[in-house]
Amino acid sequence: MSTTYEVVNGVAWLTIDRPEARNAMSKDVRDGLWEGTRRFVADDSAAVLVLTGAGEKAFCAGGDLKEMAETGLGVPPPDFLPQFRRNVAVDKPTIAAVNGVAYAGGFLLAQQCDLVVAAEHARFAVSEVKVGRGSPWAAPLSWLVPPRVALEILLTGDPLDAHRAREVGLVNHVVPAGELRERTQALAERIAANAPLSVRAAKRTAYLSAEHTRAEAYDRAEEIWAPVYRSADAQEGPAAFRDKRAPVWQGR
Numbered sequence: 064m065s066t067t068y069e070v071v072n073g074v075a076w077l078t079i080d081r082p083e084a085r086n087a088m089s090k091d092v093r094d095g096l097w098e099g100t101r102r103f104v105a106d107d108s109a110a111v112l113v114l115t116g117a118g119e120k121a122f123c124a125g126g127d128l129k130e131m132a133e134t135g136l137g138v139p140p141p142d143f144l145p146q147f148r149r150n151v152a153v154d155k156p157t158i159a160a161v162n163g164v165a166y167a168g169g170f171l172l173a174q175q176c177d178l179v180v181a182a183e184h185a186r187f188a189v190s191e192v193k194v195g196r197g198s199p200w201a202a203p204l205s206w207l208v209p210p211r212v213a214l215e216i217l218l219t220g221d222p223l224d225a226h227r228a229r230e231v232g233l234v235n236h237v238v239p240a241g242e243l244r245e246r247t248q249a250l251a252e253r254i255a256a257n258a259p260l261s262v263r264a265a266k267r268t269a270y271l272s273a274e275h276t277r278a279e280a281y282d283r284a285e286e287i288w289a290p291v292y293r294s295a296d297a298q299e300g301p302a303a304f305r306d307k308r309a310p311v312w313q314g315r
Contacts, residue, residue, distance in 0.1 A: 065079065065080050065081040065089065065091045065092045065095050066078060066079055066080055066092060066095030066096060066098070066099050067080050067117075068098075068099045068102055068103075070106065070108050070109050071248065072248070072252055072255070073108065073109060073110045073111065073251075073252065073255040074109065074110070074111050074112075074113060074248055074251040074252060074255060075099075075102075075103045075106060075109035075111070075112045075113065076113045076115065077096070077099040077100070077103065077112060077113070077114050077115075078114075078115050078116065078117055079092055079095070079096070079114075079115070079116045079117060079122075079123055080117040081117070082116070082117045082118030082120070082121070084124075085120060085121035085123075085124035085163075085164065086116040086117065086118070086121045086122065086123045086124060086169070087123065087124045087125060087126065088123060088125065088126050088144060088168050088169075093143065093144045096144055096145050096172075097142075097144070097145050100112075100145040100147075100151055100153065101151075103153070103155070104151075104152070104153060104154075104155075109155070110155060110156075110251075110254070110255035110259060110262075111155060111156050111157070111158065111251040111252075111254050111255050112153070112155065112156070112157045112158070113157075113158045113159075113160050113247055113248075113251055114157065114158070114159050114160070114172060114173075114176055115159070115160035115161070115162055115243075115244075115247075116161075116162055116163065116169075118162070118163070119162060119163060119184075119240060120163045120164065121162075121163040121164045121165075121169070122159070122160075122161040122162050122163050122164060122165040122169050122172070122173065122185065123164075123165060123166075123168060123169030123172055124164055124166050124167070124169055125166045125167025125168040125169050125170075125190065126167060126168045126196075138197075144168070144171075146171070146175055146200060147175040147176070148175070148270070149175075149200070154263045154266070154267075155262075155263065155266075156177050156178070156251075156254050156262060156266055157175075157176040157177050157178075158176055158177065158178045158179070158180060158247060158250065158251055159172065159173040159176035159178070159179045159180070160180050160243055160244065160247040161173055161179060161180070161181040161182065161185040161187075161225075161234075162182050162185065162240065162243055163182065163184065163185060163186070164185070164186045164187075164188075164222075165185065165186065165187045165188075166186070166187075166188045166189075166190045166222070167188070167189065167190045167191055167194075167196070167198070170187055170188060170189050170190075170201075171198075171200045171201075173187065173233075174200075174201070174203070174204065174207065174233075175200075177266060177269075178235050178250070179228075179233065179234045179235055179236075180234070180235060180236045180237075180238060180243065180246060180247045180250060181225040181228060181229070181234045181236070181237050181238070181243075182225065182237075182238065182239070182240040182243045183225055183226075183237055183238070183239055183240060184225070184240060185224075185225040185228070185234075185237075186222040186223065186224055186225070187216075187222060187223045187225075187228050187233060187234075188216070188220060188221065188222035188223070189201055189204075189216050189217050189220060190220045190222075191220065192217070192218065192219070192220040193220040198217065201213075201217060203273065204216065204217070206273045207232060207233060208231045208232050208233055209231065209232075212231045225237045236250070257312075258296045258297075258299075258300060258310070258312050259296075259312055259314040260290070260291045260294050260296055260314060260315070261291055261296070264287045264288050264291050267287050268284050268287060268288070271283050271284060294315060295313050295315055296310075296312050296313060296314065296315070299311065299312065299313070
């Protein structure tokens with residue numbers, strides 16, 4: 064399997080381990096991404112997922128074009144690779160640690176994560192127009208970045224450097240390459256330290272505006288947060304503050 068999975072202090076690292084091919088998504092890689100995603104969803108020891116690539120050149124250069132040519136790939140099937148919130152539910156937070164180029168399918172993988180931390184040399188591109196392929200997965204892009212920026216990304220296929228990607232809102236943090244893992248781990252641990260029910264509800268709330276009117280979003284948010292208010296953790300937080308101690312979350 065061309066991926067690895069490890070958990071460090073509550074943070075699962077799912078790594079595409081095919082650096083000799085710029086971490087391009089062969090069938091082996093795609094199978095590994097599915098296995099790692101399902102493992103994370105079921106892993107009670109992991110509160111946050113970090114998706115990254117091995118090596119220093121590429122996060123993921125996209126699909127394996129040689130494999131596509133050999134198999135005559137047409138329209139990719141719905142389960143071609145895991146697309147968070149589209150064909151697999153991932154309730155816990157996800158972070159892309161982009162350690163190099165994130166092109167085509169690599170852009171997809173970064174886009175679908177909740178947060179993105181990029182090395183200074185990272186590059187992002189939806190390059191499908193340059194090779195005659197498709198990018199239906201880019202439908203949410205104009206919600207993540209301004210529509211005219213999304214159009215330029217999609218129509219030109221030209222890459223954005225990490226600083227431009229941060230400027231337009233695609234990336235949260237740009238860090239030196241040598242600090243990428245450390246800084247991403249620290250961000251993930253800050254999230255993992257929070258009340259798990261509140262974190263999951265906060266994630267669901269953030270996406271409501273992409274799917275509902277404002278009034279509907281408020282109504283759905285009330286439904287999402289009601290069980291959190293009624294949870295044991297909702298009592299633990301104020302009690303810990305009162306007692307001047309760290310809270311002990313139970314996730315219920």
